[in-house]
Each structure stands twice: as structure tokens, then as C-alpha cells.
Amino acid sequence: MPLPDRHISGPSDTPADLRDVEASLSRLARAERQAAPFNLTDRLMDATVRSLPEPRGGAPAHGSDRAIAGIIHRLLAPRIRLAAGLMLAAGAALVIFAVVRTGSSVPAAPGTGGQTVASADAHDVDAMLAAIEAVDAIAGSSSVDALIAEADTLDSSLFSDVLDTSWNDAESNGVSQ
Amino acid sequence: MAAHDPELEPGASELSEAELSALLRSASTGDSQAWRQILDLYGRRVFALAKSRLRRSDLAEEITQSVFVTVATKLRPEPSLGGIASNIGYTEQGKFEAWLFRIAVNRIRDEVRKLRRHATPTDPEVLSDLGHTDRNTPGGKGVELQTQLAALRDAMERLSEADREIIELRHHAGMSFAQMAQLLGEPLGTLLARHHRALRKLKGALNPSEADPESE
Numbered sequence: 001m002p003l004p005d006r007h008i009s010g011p012s013d014t015p016a017d018l019r020d021v022e023a024s025l026s027r028l029a030r031a032e033r034q035a036a037p038f039n040l041t042d043r044l045m046d047a048t049v050r051s052l053p054e055p056r057g058g059a060p061a062h063g064s065d066r067a068i069a070g071i072i073h074r075l076l077a078p079r080i081r082l083a084a085g086l087m088l089a090a091g092a093a094l095v096i097f098a099v100v101r102t103g104s105s106v107p108a109a110p111g112t113g114g115q116t117v118a119s120a121d122a123h124d125v126d127a128m129l130a131a132i133e134a135v136d137a138i139a140g141s142s143s144v145d146a147l148i149a150e151a152d153t154l155d156s157s158l159f160s161d162v163l164d165t166s167w168n169d170a171e172s173n174g175v176s177q
Numbered sequence: 178m179a180a181h182d183p184e185l186e187p188g189a190s191e192l193s194e195a196e197l198s199a200l201l202r203s204a205s206t207g208d209s210q211a212w213r214q215i216l217d218l219y220g221r222r223v224f225a226l227a228k229s230r231l232r233r234s235d236l237a238e239e240i241t242q243s244v245f246v247t248v249a250t251k252l253r254p255e256p257s258l259g260g261i262a263s264n265i266g267y268t269e270q271g272k273f274e275a276w277l278f279r280i281a282v283n284r285i286r287d288e289v290r291k292l293r294r295h296a297t298p299t300d301p302e303v304l305s306d307l308g309h310t311d312r313n314t315p316g317g318k319g320v321e322l323q324t325q326l327a328a329l330r331d332a333m334e335r336l337s338e339a340d341r342e343i344i345e346l347r348h349h350a351g352m353s354f355a356q357m358a359q360l361l362g363e364p365l366g367t368l369l370a371r372h373h374r375a376l377r378k379l380k381g382a383l384n385p386s387e388a389d390p391e392s393e
Contacts, residue, residue, distance in 0.1 A: 014373075014376070015373070017380070018373070018376045018377065018380060021376050021379055021380045021383070022348075022376065024325060024326070024329050025329070025344065025348040025379075026348060027322070027325075027326065028229075028326050028329050028330065028348070028349075029225055029229070029348045029349040029351070031326060032224075032225035032228045032229050032349055033221040033222070033224065033225040033349075035224075035225075035228055035234050035237075036220070036221050036224040036225070036228070036234070036237070036238070036241075037234075037238065040220050040221060040224060040238070040241075041213065041216045041217045041220055043238070043242075044216045044220050044241065044242060044245055045209075045212070045213055045216055047242040047245070047246065048212070048216070048242065048245045048246050048248075048249045049209055049212065049249075051246050051249035051250045052204065052207050052209065052212055052249045052252070053205060053206065053207045053252060054207050055206060055207030055208070
């Protein structure tokens with residue numbers, strides 16, 4: 001008996017008493033296929049076509065999508081590069097401005113030389129001298145040296161008792177109090 | 178004898194192996210028209226296989242989509258290795274239908290297992306979908322046919338998984354015995370005998386009084 005090569009080979013392969021069952025199965029299978037949506041192929045196409053490999057050599061499948069992407073790329077790429085360059089320049093300008101503006105409050109980075117430190121020191125010395133002059137004016141003294149001499153005199157009178165060592169000398173000579 | 182079943186998808190039995198190979202080659206290079214033809218040839222057959230087992234059109238369509246997404250993905254050519262290009266997935270030249278329906282069968286088995294874990298009452302569609310069948314058949318003959326098909330579905334439910342699978346692959350998926358042998362990895366003679374026994378059990382389930390004692 002020849003064996004079927006493809007698909008249903010016909011009733012001759014099936015015993016006569018089973019042919020009615022086979023015929024019923026064929027009707028059932030047809031009913032199941034008919035139960036599919038009438039536009040099944042379209043729906044399958046929509047669901048699966050993006051999983052297909054990309055066409056070789058720029059074939060037309062999804063060609064419109066790629067063309068649009070190419071146009072967008074060509075239009076936007078120079079603008080994106082320009083915007084990135086502008087942003088970098090603006091950032092650098094901001095940093096330089098901040099350094100110049102803040103001056104002494106910005107500590108010098110290690111290894112950058114002593115220029116910023118030197119400028120900070122000079123600024124601080126100026127401020128201290130200004131403060132001393134202001135104190136001088138308030139105290140009414142002609143100079144800072146005179147102010148220091150006054151402080152020394154006051155110091156001596158305040159601590160004269162403490163500095164008196166005569167009692168110690170008497171004890172050491174055998175005089176008890 | 179020439180293989181042709183007028184009730185099967187018309188295109189399915191008319192396509193030669195060479196034509197199918199050419200279609201697959203075109204689809205594997207991204208030819209959407211070739212892919213559409215493949216979907217047209219096999220979509221309803223995969224759907225019918227899934228629908229027969231799951232008894233739900235929505236699930237059957239979901240599984241059909243999933244099967245063809247897998248197939249489309251596997252048709253992708255592998256990047257060239259040492260100048261020699263090959264395919265990642267589909268390498269079984271000349272056995273496309275066996276490969277396709279193996280994917281479908283595995284996917285359906287997974288779904289059946291999942292449904293069993295989350296057992297739900299019979300879907301109303303299962304009870305009503307016979308109305309979809311031959312609804313144009315006039316008068317009492319249509320009702321009689323619907324009753325027969327309902328009885329057949331019930332009888333198939335009572336078959337073992339293996340027997341039912343053979344019948345569904347043969348009739349719903351429309352596969353040849355040679356393709357089924359490739360899919361199931363069994364000798365052709367064994368497969369023919371198993372199909373014969375499954376038909377006899379089905380007949381016994383349909384007409385218990387005529388059951389063949391040999392088939393039990």
C-alpha cells in the first residue's frame with residue numbers, strides 16, 4: 001500500500017468502518033479553522049512582521065520608517081552637536097566667572113601655584129591694618145606703641161600684690177608669722 | 178496516490194517543497210510579502226490545532242501569534258562567522274512543517290498545563306461555538322451536524338493525550354504522516370498504527386455499543 005506523502009491521502013488508507021469517523025474529524029477541523037477571525041492573516045502579519053529579519057541591502061520592507069529616521073538624523077545631528085558645544089562653552093564660562101568673582105574665598109587647588117593664596121593673604125593683611133587703625137582712633141592714642149605702654153602700666157598696678165615676694169624672703173630667714 | 182484533501186487549506190497541498198523553500202528564503206531576508214504567504218498557508222492550521230485543544234478562540238489566536246513570532250525570530254540569519262553565514266534557528270531544511278508544528282505543539286502543551294493549574298469553569302464559548310459551525314446549513318440538518326460535532330468533541334476529550342495529539346496533528350493541523358513522524362520522532366509504521374488505534378478508540382467513544390474490544 002503506498003504511504004501518503006503530503007496531507008490526507010484519501011479514504012483508501014483507512015479501513016471502511018473508520019471512514020465515517022475520519023469524515024467527521026475533517027468536518028470538525030474545518031469548523032475549527034472557520035472559527036478563526038476572517039482577517040487572521042492580517043492580524044498575524046501585524047503581530048509578527050517586526051520580528052522578521054531586516055531586509056538585506058535596503059530592501060523596501062519598512063523602508064519608509066528608515067527614510068524618516070534618516071531625515072530626522074540628518075536634520076538633528078548638526079543641531080545636537082552645536083547645542084552640546086554651546087552648553088560646554090557656557091559651563092566653562094560660568095566656572096571662570098565664579099573663580100574671578102569669589103576671589104579669596106576660593107581656596108587654591110593643590111599644585112596650581114601660590115597666586116591665589118598670595119592674593120588672599122594680601123587682602124587679609126589689608127583688612128587687619130584697617131581694623132587696627134579703627135581701634136587706634138577709638139582709643140584716642142597717637143600710636144599703637146603708646147597703647148601697648150598704657151596696657152603694660154595698668155598690668156603692673158593690678159598685679160603688684162602678686163608680684164610682691166618679700167614674705168617668702170622672711171620665711172626663708174626663719175621668721176614665722 | 179496524490180495527496181489532496183479538498184477540506185484542507187487549499188494552498189497547503191498545492192505548494193511544493195521547492196516553492197516553500199523559496200518562500201522561507203525570501204522571508205528570512207525580510208521579504209514581508211513572502212512572510213504573508215506563509216502566514217496565509219499555515220495560520221489557520223496552527224489556529225485550528227490550538228482551538229481544538231484549548232476550546233477558546235482568543236487563546237488559540239494568542240498562541241498562533243506567539244508561534245509565528247517565534248518562527249519569524251528564528252528565521253533571522255546568524256551574523257557571518259568566518260565569512261560563512263548560517264541560520265540561528267531554522268536549520269531543518271525540508272522539514273519546515275514538522276518544525277513549525279513542533280513549536281505549536283509545545284506552546285499548546287504549556288498552555289494546557291497552565292490552564293490545569295488554574296482550572297476554570299468551561300468557557301461559554303465552548304458551549305456556544307458550535308453555533309458558528311455551518312451556521313448557513315439550512316434547517317434541521319445544521320442542528321444535526323452541530324450535535325454530531327459536539328459529540329465528537331466530547332469523545333476526543335475522553336482520549337488519552339497521545340491519541341488526541343495524533344488525531345489533531347493529522348486532521349486539524351493537516352500534517353502528513355511523514356511530517357508527523359519527523360515531529361514526534363517515531364517510525365512511520367508505528368505512527369500509522371497509532372493513528373489507526375486512536376481512530377478506533379474515538380469511534381468506540383462515539384458509539385459505546387460498537388466498541389472494539391481489541392482497542393481497549
